[in-house]
Amino acid sequence: MWKNTMFKLNNEIKITIENIPLPWIPKIELYYPDLPQFPLIYINTYNVNNQRIIACPVAVSYQIVEDSCNAIFTVLTNVESNELNNKKIKAELSERIGHSKKISKEDIIGCCNGNEQYITLFTDLWEYIQFSYGEYVPYGKFYEEIFSIIRFVAAWVPKTGRQSEMRMLYNFMSAFGERIVMPKKWEHLEFYIIPNLYDITNNNISDFPKFSILETAMKKLFDKYFVKNITIDEIDFKVMDKAWEQNKNNFISNVTDPMFSTGILSESEKFYAETLVDAFNRHAWRAAFFISSYMNIKSDYSKWTKQFFVNFYKNGNKLKGYSEKVIACFLQQGFLNPEVIPIDTWIKTFYEFPLGIDxxxxxxxxxxxxxxxxxIIWLSSQSNKTNMKTFFDILWCQRYGTSGNKELRGINPISCYSCQLKNSCVGVSKNRFTTVKLLDESKEDDLSSIFGSNPKLTYICVVKNGVPKRCYIRKRNNATLIDEFSGYLLTAKNKLPDRLLDKDIISFKEFVFSVN
Structure with missing residues (x-):
């Protein structure tokens, strides 16, 4: 059916990776349920003899050995099974599942640079991590470099979460990749190949006709629309003067039609440019993010230092046509830069609240x-978000606290009261001397005037029969509800001591560490 003779995975081999923590088994994902024909683990590399190795794990079984396991992968590949090739495939596969550079508790303590408060918090948090994920957390080169760019452009504001991400990844690979011929018993699978980083940096993409046309179209789009210079640490970036409108129809009317009518784009280049927007769920911004990320490959992402990345991130509002979050993700998980981090809601709320960083x-x-x-932050935050029982009583500060998800709970007396990390939480420590007014539910009106007459007051906590129920904070002297949910879980056994209820205004520390 598929006549491409350039790329065939004729050889089936077994690759065993030993000593994998048992809790990792559900995290080793070969397929996404909505795309069962599309293998997710993608290996496209070269061996020491400069021979291309393409490999695709299609099945995995596990041999349980006490508290760990050996994962036995069935792998399809284009190369013969020998010690050299199998060793290279095993190394790549170990990277893809995060085993080769797995993270230990000691690694995370080392990240804290000797700060005792941070060390104490992450030491306590690790107990929850270890219970759910084992003594190590996966880390490594989860994706080949070019594949990682596609993967994380697709992850930018996906309409239906991960389902949209996987569909966009598949859309791109099936549109611009060369379909690989599979053995008969596996021919129901769709596996596509695009140039890898070595191919692109060496201008060696002639074996990829679809991608070659796309690259030509992208270069012309980049030259036409990325015309403004922004210099960061003596490195020039070409950025857009004005972002494209988001939908495909406007992209055709305003971008590709004029470029085609003036002879800049050929008919096939026009089609591929529009297909690029299609692949990313008809969103032209994602197409721009991919183009800018791709066109800057030759500036050598591997040389981005931590300080350069920080400066790049700070200039994000000037970099129209770029997404610093997308770039951070693929630098970390594709280019294996350990010093970059995407600042999303979960990272920001973690450093602001548990770490107390401004x-x-x-x-x-x-x-x-x-x-x-x-x-570690991502696993903890996501586990809490999905109500995993192990993480249920920690990190309430990262969750929304009001109907409509308009206000984060943050550091507040009620959310911190039941948190099992409060003894080591830096945010709690920094707020210990702030003040809390206790107000009976029957008097819950005109709260802004209470803040107005008490300029040093930080919180108002509404109680019912002495049990904390809702929390308000001061925002420009107005009372703003930030937590109406934490109190739902508190019962009579959580009643505040009478000695505190009699005080009317108490310290944050007294509230959070009170024992009835």
């Missing part, structure tokens, strides 16, 4: 190996 710059400066640290 600015992104301070966060960058206080820690090293931010890429490793990000894995």
């Amino acid at each position: 600015t992104t710059s301070q966060f960058f400066n206080d820690f090293s190996n931010l890429g490793k640290l990000e894995r």
Whole structure:
């Protein structure tokens, strides 16, 4: 059916990776349920003899050995099974599942650069991580470099979460990749190949006709629309003067039609440019992010230092046509730069609340190996978000606290009251001397006037029969509800002591560490 003779995976081999923590088994993902024909683990590299190795694990079984396991992968590949090739495939596969550079508790403590408060917090947090994920957390080169760019452009504001991400990844690979011929028993699978980083940096993409046309179209789009210069640490970036409109129809009307009518784009280049927007769910911004990320490959992402990345991130608002978050993700998980971290909601709320850090710059400066640290923050935050029982009683500060998800709970007396990390939480420590007014539910009106008459008051906590129920903070002297959910889980056994209820205004520390 598929006549491409250039790329065939005729050889089936077994690759065993030993001593994998048992909790990792569900995280080794070969397929996404909605795309069962599309293998997710992608290997496209070269061996020491400069022979291209393409490999695709299609099945995995496990041999349980006490508290760990050996993962036995069935791998399809284009090369013969020998010690040299199998060793290279095993090394790449070990990277893809995060085993080769797995993170330990000691690694995370090392990220803290000797700060005792941070060390104490992450030491306590590791107990929760270890219970759910084992003694190590996956980390490594999860994706080949070029594949990683596609993967994380697709992850930018996906409409339906991971489902959209996987569909966009598949869209791109099937549109611009060369389909590989599979053995008959595996021919139901769709595996596509695009040039890897070595091919692109050496201008060696003639074996990839679809991608070659796309690259030509992207270069012309880049030259036409990325016309403004921004210099960061003596490195010039070409940025857009004005972002494209988001939808495909406007992209055709305003971009590709004029470029075709003036002879800049050929008919096939026009089609491929429009298909690029299609692949990324008809969103022209994602297409721009991919183009800018791709066109800057030859500036050598491998040389980006931590300080350069920080400066690049700080200039994000000037870099129209770029996404610093997308770039941070693929630098970390594709180009294996341990000093970059994407600042999303989960990272920002973690450094602001549990770590008590005020600015992104301070966060960058206080820690090293931010890429490793990000894995721990992300796993903890996502586990809490999905209500995993192990993580249920920690990190309430990162969750939304009001109907409509308009206000984060943050550091507040009620969310911190039941948090099992409060003894080591830096944010709690920094807020211990702030003040809390206790107000009976029957008097919950005109709260702004209470803040107005008490300029040093930080919180108002509404109680019902002495049990904390809702929390308000001062925002420009107005009372703003930030937590109406934490109190739902508190019962009569959580009643505040009478000695505190009698005080009317108490310290944050008294509230959070009170024992009835």
